[in-house]
Amino acid sequence: MQQDPLKSFGLRLVQLRKSKGLSQEKLALESGIARSYLSGVERGQRNIALLNIHKLADTLGIPASSLLELPDD
Amino acid sequence: MQQDPLKSFGLRLVQLRKSKGLSQEKLALESGIARSYLSGVERGQRNIALLNIHKLADTLGIPASSLLELPDD
Structure with a gap:
């Protein structure tokens, strides 16, 4: 697990x-x-769950998996 | 959102x-x-949250983002 997934x-x-x-x-x-x-x-600060991850991804117009990729430095 | 993300x-x-x-x-x-x-x-049947997604990904030895990709047909 990376340092802090949240x-x-x-x-x-x-x-x-x-x-x-x-x-x-x-x-x-x-x-x-x-x-x-x-x-x-x-x-x-929030342990977001799958359905909300999908809601955000849909609004952003991206696949949900993309939200779980590592952030750019 | 796909038909049923869960x-x-x-x-x-x-x-x-x-x-x-x-x-x-x-x-x-x-x-x-x-x-x-x-x-x-x-x-x-469970709306799994981010920390548990990461626990599973770590055990499987894959990036967490991979778990959110679509399943194979």
Whole structure:
């Protein structure tokens, strides 16, 4: 396991969200996920489950597997 | 979102587990995950979260992202 999978996921999510030009608020709204929850996910403080990973991936227009790849340095 | 992300994940996990020659019992034991829970995950009945996805991927010796790819037909 990499050092902290939750932090890596959060970083990766932020990178992908920004690459799509989406604000945190807009991603939350379009995914049907509470913004406070999304904020916690992006900070690596939430152990997000599969269905929410898929909701985010769908909104970002990417495969869910891509969200689990390592973030860019 | 694909038809049922939980069922897809379960199928994919079964395929990868078998490709490694691991029984469900052995994968559960080595991952530190209850076998009854793992069984539910493989049947698409559990909304598995990120830390457990990583535990399974580590035991299988694959990147976590690989577990979220679509199963083979």
